[in-house]
Amino acid sequence: MLADGLAEHGTVTATAAALHLTPSAVSQQLRLLARDLEVELLRPEGRRVYLTPAAHIVLRHADTLQAQWEAAQAELAQQSVATRGTLRLCGVSSALAALAAPAVSRLRRTHPLVEPLILEEESAECYRLLLTDEADVALVLPGPDAPPVTDARFEQTPLLTDRQDLLVAEGHPLARPEGVELAEAAGQPWIVKKQNNDSYHLVTAACAAAGFSPRIAHQLKEWYAVSSLVAEGFGVCLIPRIVPLPQHAVTRVPLRGEPIPARRLLTAVRRGSAAHPLVTAGLDALREAASARTANDCWRVGSR
Structure with a gap:
């Protein structure tokens, strides 16, 4: 896993951060692995550390070995x-x-x-x-x-497959029970947090498919807070069908046309x-x- 992480993140420091370990702990474990295999796994170049050809051989087998270990644990547990x-x-x-x-x-x-x-x-x-x-x-x-x-x-x-609806304030021009096409919301301010939020990528992808880039006016993530701002007219958002509406003055509007946004x-x-x-x-x-x-x-x- 450590060598795999190093291949993905490039440096010992970045690998340590991704695995929630200290850089010294990562370096120590890599040295122990290299000693056990009797090969060199890391090659320093300047301020960076790179994988050796031997390390890439280890990586090719690592996923298979891990899957076999998981399968062995599963088979043992089945004996209970x-x-x-x-x-x-x-x-x-x-x-x-x-x-x-x-x-x-x-x-x-x-x-x-x-x-x-x-x-x-x-x-x-x-x-x-x-x-x-x-x-x-x-x-x-x-x-x-x-x-x-x-x-x-x-x-x-x-x-x-979870359809997404457009969430607007009650009385909004787009609050039509028969539904709207997403492109009709192109001129609206949008509410969605950009960082550390799966919903942001879903919103931008859906809007791009509808032919526009959303103007992000406010960045919130928690659905109750988002709904509160929508109710006060600060913007619109996409809301998954499986998410219940909070007790705010909002309307869930079904989306028509193709493609219909879904998670x-x-x-x-x-x-x-x-x-x-x-x-x-x-x-x-x-x-x-x-x-x-x-x-x-x-x-x-x-x-x-």
């Missing part, structure tokens, strides 16, 4: 009579509220010996938590900061770990919660 232990589930807040909460409730009934631990993080951080073995299952959104679905370190599976929620686990009884139970519960959400989408489009 009952599924037990702590299941660590991370994800973006809206997915945790709409899917993880009912999934965990179901787990408590079907697997009473499983203790869930839920962590709220943006998608990029969720992938890191999987790699550092701080989480077992992640609910993530694909985006520019996320690894591709072909990344050999993960198994990523589509879980739910694709995925489950992600470390490759090889899906057969572990804990992980299998968690994934099954999430799939059931997603199916129930799709069949009984209870969030009403329109005003409160």
Whole structure:
């Protein structure tokens, strides 16, 4: 994992920050790995450190070895009579509220010996938590900061397609029950936080597909705060269908035309770990919660 991190981040310092370790700890672990393998892994050049050809050989095998280790752990865990232990589930807040909460409730009934631990993080951080073995299952959104679905370190599976609506103040000219096309909101001020926020990439991608670049007037992330500003007429935003409307004077407007903005929620686990009884139970519960959400989408489009 350390050599993999160095290949991704370029320097020992950046790798240490990504893995929440000190640079000296990273350097020490890399020296120990090099000693065990009896090869040189790092080559200093000026103020930077680069991977040697031997290190690239190690990297080619690292993902396969890690997946085999996960599969071995899963097979050993299957020998137990009952599924037990702590299941660590991370994800973006809206997915945790709409899917993880009912999934965990179901787990408590079907697997009473499983203790869930839920962590709220943006998608990029969720992938890191999987790699550092701080989480077992992640609910993530694909985006520019996320690894591709072909990344050999993960198994990523589509879980739910979540339509997005336009959120406007009550009485707004775009508050039409029949819906609007996203391009009609091109001249509106928009409310979305740019940094550390999966929603920002979704908004900009949706607006670009509709033929415009949104003018970001205010940067907020938490849905209650965003809705409050929308209600006061400070701007508009996209709101996922699975997010319930706060008690504000706002209207959820369905979007028409093509393409209709939507979020694709995925489950992600470390490759090889899906057969572990804990992980299998968690994934099954999430799939059931997603199916129930799709069949009984209870969030009403329109005003409160």
